[in-house]
Amino acid sequence: MRVIGLMSGTSYDAIDAAAADLEPAGDRLVLKPLGMVSERYDDELRAALAAALPPGTCSLAEVCRLDTRIGQAFAAVAVRADRELCEHRADLVASHGQTVYHWVESGRAHGTLQLGQPAWIAEATGLPVVADFRPRDIAAGGQGAPLVSLFDRLWLRGRPGTPVALNLGGIANLTAPDGTAFDTGPGCALLDAAVRESGCGGLPYDAEGALAARGTIDPRLLRRLLAEPYYALPPPKTTGKELFHAGHLRRALSGLGTLPAEDVLATLARLTAETVADAVRRVGGTEVIASGGGTRNPVLMRMLRERLAGVPVRPSDALGLPSAAKEAYAFAVLGFLTVHGLPGTVPASTGARHPSVLGSVTPGRNGLRLPPTGPSAPERLEVRDPRGGGT
Ligand SMILES: Nc1ncnc2c1ncn2[C@@H]1O[C@H](COP(=O)(O)OP(=O)(O)O)[C@@H](O)[C@H]1O
Ligand SMILES: [Mg+2]
Structure with missing residues (x-):
């Protein structure tokens, strides 16, 4: 068929x-x-x-x-x-x-x-x-x-270890072999929101992570963002842009003065990398098969690989699916x-x-x-x- x-x-x-x-x-x-x-x-x-x-x-x-x-x-x-x-x-x-x-x-x-x-x-x-x-x-x-x-389960069954399928769309979600699957939080949603708010560039996203690459992580902003209770909830759980939208970012930024867009983007890339890596560890992942537009952001992928040291992150293309x-x-x-x-x-x-x-x-x-x-x-x-x- x-x-x-x-x-x-x-x-x-x-x-x-x-x-x-x-x-x-x-x-x-x-x-x-x-x-x-x-x-x-x-x-x-x-x-x-x-x-x-x-x-x-x-x-x-x-x-x-x-x-x-x-x-x-x-x-x-x-x-x-x-x-x-x-x-x-x-x-x-x-x-x-x-x-x-x-x-x-x-x-x-x-x-x-x-x-x-x-x-x-x-x-x-x-x-x-x-x-x-x-x-x-x-x-x-x-x-x-x-x-x-x-x-994901049917596709990754038979691979050694604990392969985790990760999709980095607006929201990031993962699937583990035992069927545990959940939205980890934002994938690109807050990155895109920050680009739109800053009015930087012509595209609605940070193409190739070029802006994030020039930024520095702001620890105060990162701490505030990580305080969102969603991340600590046990699965099964789902989320969406009802939670992770521009207003969420604006609230986290309030009172921090004017941060350069590059720093905000670097911090948001780190937020996604950290919350995804925590989720992968939570399910005992030994390998990540990644898909979605977020895989096109090299800063996000580098940070994710750093946070997941020892756990290889492979694009789904390597398994035959772009x-x-x-x-x-x-x-x-x-x-x-x-x-x-x-x-x-x-x-x-x-x-x-x-x-x-x-x-x-x-x-x-x-x-x-x-x-x-x-x-x-x-x-x-x-x-x-x-x-x-x-x-
Ligand atoms: N070349 C690129 N550089 C950086 N980010 C990209 C690139 N291409 C896509 N993205 C990111 O991926 C997002 C779209 O990913 P996608 O998997 O289509 O998500 P969704 O399923 O939510 O539509 C874009 O909004 C953008 O943040
Ligand atoms: Mg899309």
């Missing part, structure tokens, strides 16, 4: 699409990556989204507009992925959508909202679409996140599991009462024909180069 996975994370920098051929083989699911395409949100939509996200508020009219426009933007990327990566032969689209709100109170998730109306994707591609992955896990008592943990595309591949796998009637969650990761078959399915042009007899749940994921060879 040829599946396109669509993802846009908390950074809402771009919609990433990855296509894969997925075939069961005994107790394995074989994934042949076909590549990725990525498209940035246009400036107007990005600005509308930024204004609507917490701590901002918005009307239901705006929610409707965003749901529609994000759905259309996802649809355009899906069409491109089908054309450029799949020779128009994709069977299914799995769309994460754009998280706009993750309702957490007293450490429990009560609801979650991903926008990007799948009808637009089904209409544009003609393909059935699995979307709305997270709410079912919340209905089953879970946090609705992290959802990549099943993928770090920018890993999450989109993970959602392609989740969509595959759903249409085969197979659960997509690890209760130990999300805290749910039981595993769940995730998502809502929108029929394609030819209605909805689910595979007649599904395979059994895979024990492992094997990433195999489509041109031969494997990892």
Whole structure:
């Protein structure tokens, strides 16, 4: 089955699409990556989204507009992925959508909202679409996140030691082999917020960590940031930009005088490195397989390697999945599991009462024909180069 996975994370920098051929083989699911395409949100939509996200508020009219426009933007990327990566032969689209709100109170998730109306994707591609992955896990008592943990476990099973999958998106999350998985705190979210607040450079992020590289860590700021109680909470736990946004940084900076943006960025890189490294140690990690846009920031990666001395940090590319595309591949796998009637969650990761078959399915042009007899749940994921060879 040829599946396109669509993802846009908390950074809402771009919609990433990855296509894969997925075939069961005994107790394995074989994934042949076909590549990725990525498209940035246009400036107007990005600005509308930024204004609507917490701590901002918005009307239901705006929610409707965003749901529609994000759905259309996802649809355009899906069409491109089908054309450029799949020779128009994709069977299914799995769309994460754009998280706009993750309702957490007293450490429990009560609801979650991903926008990007799948009808637009089904209409544009003609393909059935699995979307709305997270709410079912919340209905089953879970946090609705992290959802990549099943993928990570299947993928890293069999590696020696305690391999930990780490994704450095806006928020950072990790998965350990026993299924422990949680958001460690900010990945790039506060770094991006600092860049935006400082008005430095043309990009919405610190490209290649160039500014952070020129800064010095401010111990007072670091101490204040590390005092955030979230870091000490036991897993399972999830967080988002509801907590780690510009206001969080502003509060930590108040009364410290005017710090150069470079110093703020160096300190924030250290905050991510330190909280991630603590989390890796907490789960006894002996190796880190890293993905997400944060891997493109060499200052962050250097600090992480320093804090994790003795624990190698490898990009997911080394295991056959480009770090920018890993999450989109993970959602392609989740969509595959759903249409085969197979659960997509690890209760130990999300805290749910039981595993769940995730998502809502929108029929394609030819209605909805689910595979007649599904395979059994895979024990492992094997990433195999489509041109031969494997990892
Ligand atoms: N070349 C780069 N240099 C530094 N940071 C980068 C670079 N490319 C991406 N990033 C960081 O990665 C973030 C996006 O990562 P991504 O994995 O897409 O996160 P999300 O899943 O939250 O969308 C950007 O907002 C930025 O902070
Ligand atoms: Mg992104």
